Amino acid sequence: MTKSKNKPFIVSLTILGLAFLVMFLILLLARVNPLIALTKMVTQVISSPLEMQLLKYYVAILILTGTSIAISMYTGMFNIGVEGQFIVGGGISVLTSHILNSAGVAYPIIALSAIIIGLLVGYLWGLLIGYLKIKFNVNEVVSGILLNYFGLALIAQLIKLEYFGKSYKLVDDINSSVKLPEQLSAIFRFEVLTIPVLLIIAMLVLVLYAFIKNKTKTGFSMQVMGKNEHAGPYIGIRTDLIRMNVLGLSGSIAALAGVLYFMYDGSVKAGSFAGFGFNGIAVASLGNLSAVGILLSATFLQFLQSSANASFGPLGLHGSLIGIVIGLIILLVSSQYAIDLIIDNTKNFFKEEPKNNESSNNQQIIETTRETVDTKIYGDLSETKQKLKAKPQILSNEEYQNSADLIPEEIDKKTSKSKIYTDIEDDVREVE
Amino acid sequence: MNIDMIYSILAATIALAIPLIIGAYAGLYSERSGIINIGIEGMMIAGGFFGALGIISLKSTISVANNPFLFLLIACITGALGAALFALIHSYFTIKLKSNQVVTGIALNMLALSGTQFLSYLLFQQTETDTLGTLSAAQISFFKNSTNPLLKVINPFTIFVIIMIITTIFVFNKTRFGLRVKSVGENPYAAEAVGINVYSYRFKAVMISGILAGIAGVAVLLTSGGDKFSPAITINGKGFMALAILISGRWRPISILVAGLFFALLTVLPISLGIESLKQFNQFIQTGAPYLISLIALVFVSKNSKAPKSIGKVYEKAN
Numbered sequence: 001m002t003k004s005k006n007k008p009f010i011v012s013l014t015i016l017g018l019a020f021l022v023m024f025l026i027l028l029l030a031r032v033n034p035l036i037a038l039t040k041m042v043t044q045v046i047s048s049p050l051e052m053q054l055l056k057y058y059v060a061i062l063i064l065t066g067t068s069i070a071i072s073m074y075t076g077m078f079n080i081g082v083e084g085q086f087i088v089g090g091g092i093s094v095l096t097s098h099i100l101n102s103a104g105v106a107y108p109i110i111a112l113s114a115i116i117i118g119l120l121v122g123y124l125w126g127l128l129i130g131y132l133k134i135k136f137n138v139n140e141v142v143s144g145i146l147l148n149y150f151g152l153a154l155i156a157q158l159i160k161l162e163y164f165g166k167s168y169k170l171v172d173d174i175n176s177s178v179k180l181p182e183q184l185s186a187i188f189r190f191e192v193l194t195i196p197v198l199l200i201i202a203m204l205v206l207v208l209y210a211f212i213k214n215k216t217k218t219g220f221s222m223q224v225m226g227k228n229e230h231a232g233p234y235i236g237i238r239t240d241l242i243r244m245n246v247l248g249l250s251g252s253i254a255a256l257a258g259v260l261y262f263m264y265d266g267s268v269k270a271g272s273f274a275g276f277g278f279n280g281i282a283v284a285s286l287g288n289l290s291a292v293g294i295l296l297s298a299t300f301l302q303f304l305q306s307s308a309n310a311s312f313g314p315l316g317l318h319g320s321l322i323g324i325v326i327g328l329i330i331l332l333v334s335s336q337y338a339i340d341l342i343i344d345n346t347k348n349f350f351k352e353e354p355k356n357n358e359s360s361n362n363q364q365i366i367e368t369t370r371e372t373v374d375t376k377i378y379g380d381l382s383e384t385k386q387k388l389k390a391k392p393q394i395l396s397n398e399e400y401q402n403s404a405d406l407i408p409e410e411i412d413k414k415t416s417k418s419k420i421y422t423d424i425e426d427d428v429r430e431v432e
Numbered sequence: 433m434n435i436d437m438i439y440s441i442l443a444a445t446i447a448l449a450i451p452l453i454i455g456a457y458a459g460l461y462s463e464r465s466g467i468i469n470i471g472i473e474g475m476m477i478a479g480g481f482f483g484a485l486g487i488i489s490l491k492s493t494i495s496v497a498n499n500p501f502l503f504l505l506i507a508c509i510t511g512a513l514g515a516a517l518f519a520l521i522h523s524y525f526t527i528k529l530k531s532n533q534v535v536t537g538i539a540l541n542m543l544a545l546s547g548t549q550f551l552s553y554l555l556f557q558q559t560e561t562d563t564l565g566t567l568s569a570a571q572i573s574f575f576k577n578s579t580n581p582l583l584k585v586i587n588p589f590t591i592f593v594i595i596m597i598i599t600t601i602f603v604f605n606k607t608r609f610g611l612r613v614k615s616v617g618e619n620p621y622a623a624e625a626v627g628i629n630v631y632s633y634r635f636k637a638v639m640i641s642g643i644l645a646g647i648a649g650v651a652v653l654l655t656s657g658g659d660k661f662s663p664a665i666t667i668n669g670k671g672f673m674a675l676a677i678l679i680s681g682r683w684r685p686i687s688i689l690v691a692g693l694f695f696a697l698l699t700v701l702p703i704s705l706g707i708e709s710l711k712q713f714n715q716f717i718q719t720g721a722p723y724l725i726s727l728i729a730l731v732f733v734s735k736n737s738k739a740p741k742s743i744g745k746v747y748e749k750a751n
Contacts, residue, residue, distance in 0.1 A: 136731045137735055157713065323549070
């Protein structure tokens, strides 16, 4: 995406403002007072402690998916397979926890192994996309999307746990969901001074992302590849390896988000996409791929989403309005050119009229100096200036020959040739 | 395996392949002019939704059972218009505002999905449209009362696909418009040097793409969608399968047809053969196998990709 020439923060604010404007318009069209809707959204979330707690968890997960996408965008690729990595990593870790639980392993070990397995599975899933891109030139967006849907179907099949007539389920229920014991999910709901452990993990990942991006050699290589995809080999970085590793890392962070999401819930149902991946694209783009930006936009967007889900029912609206807002944000982020236009026009609208005195004074000083310099070098130029101002006339042949504008051609009396040419001939004879 | 089973397999293949091929042709027009169109899925969702709206709005005044083809026409027109709206957004942002085409397409997908869900919630108080009445695949078939499943599947969409293929081959090879679209996709600067307005041809190509994608959405709705359009469920990724078919068909009309039929056959075959031990995996095969097949096909095809040369690159008029 081309960079805007304005400061990123202002660009993001403009985009948010435009998206909000459209949201207000849609609310008006739906015959809902936008200000009332807004206040309801805010109060519904702030006043309910349950909502605030959920908000903290969802912000953590959205930060993780946002970081995952930001890492891949920083390297010039687009990891849209986040949804698939989310579900596959989370689903497989829940399944292995289920198996370990039925084998009687202690809960903290299960929790740790769930995270590690999730990271590994996510890395492999992302590596697959990278490998297909490097080895077979498959566009990573198309393969990512196809793997999203495939992962969804895969997990939906795996959690059935009933193959060839034999049932592997511990809990005998009909609808396809694997439920984990409460103590296990309690580990993931642990809070330190009302800050959830999940949020701490997300912050650590964000700090790690900022560190890799700004302080390491690999981060610099990623930045180079992001700015110019062809420059890599010329400065000696192994683009293939970095591409695969970055997609793998992106996949493992997304899978970590999935693990935390499903373990917090204690169950996995693979009916549809959780939506954190798509919101993550907006988070990464709006935050301009920086750690602070991701933090701020994740908080804001999740607040928007949660408040809409909580309060839209009685208003007669659906939470998918926020989906429209997020789609608009992604649309606008990719068109920096238009945002530049809007920002410049608003700036000019608010700018004062430039004071004529100062600038015209400068102009006069420049002109007078120019004139004095010109007269010193060339003499009096007023005549030539008048001639230049005069329009060119169309002369007849006689008038043309009699006009005084021509340089009088000096003719040598002896040879009756033009002196210009005889001068040159003299020079030539001297050389010979 | 008897003749009946072969007929039913062929019928299911054609029924599945038709919307995918129309969607792939939508992508063909757009990508041949140099604009990546990942938003085919979103345009299909919009097409299906607005097609359903068209049917529902007239359902009470005209009887559906008596005029199935009229309703088909109305659905196609409204669906094409709805998808053309999204194509308008895509073309404006990619051509005029010079944004990244992939990101715009993805944003359009999300906009279409959320927008249609929101609209249906507003109109019907549920995240899917109301029932379309008795309009279904059986109704619009030309051979409604035949016992042969292969004849039953021949409906106006089949005729449309055949006409579309012939027209596309003719347009791209013999008409001025088609050749200019191709040239704009290969080297827009050379086309500009000859005097072709690159912006105008790209815009027209993307609008055609939107119309075709809308018709593909209506095709999904009417041939396999049941009796209502549910934005999140009816077109569950078929637009991306169409994109994969486009790439596997190497951006050529006949190859896309072959690839589409092949995909549909591979998807339909495991279920139709009815192998007992695989029956428990039916849901996985139905929901997951098409994407796996598309991915495998992409792996084989993308190495020597014959994409239009200037696809995805931002074009700015040189003077």
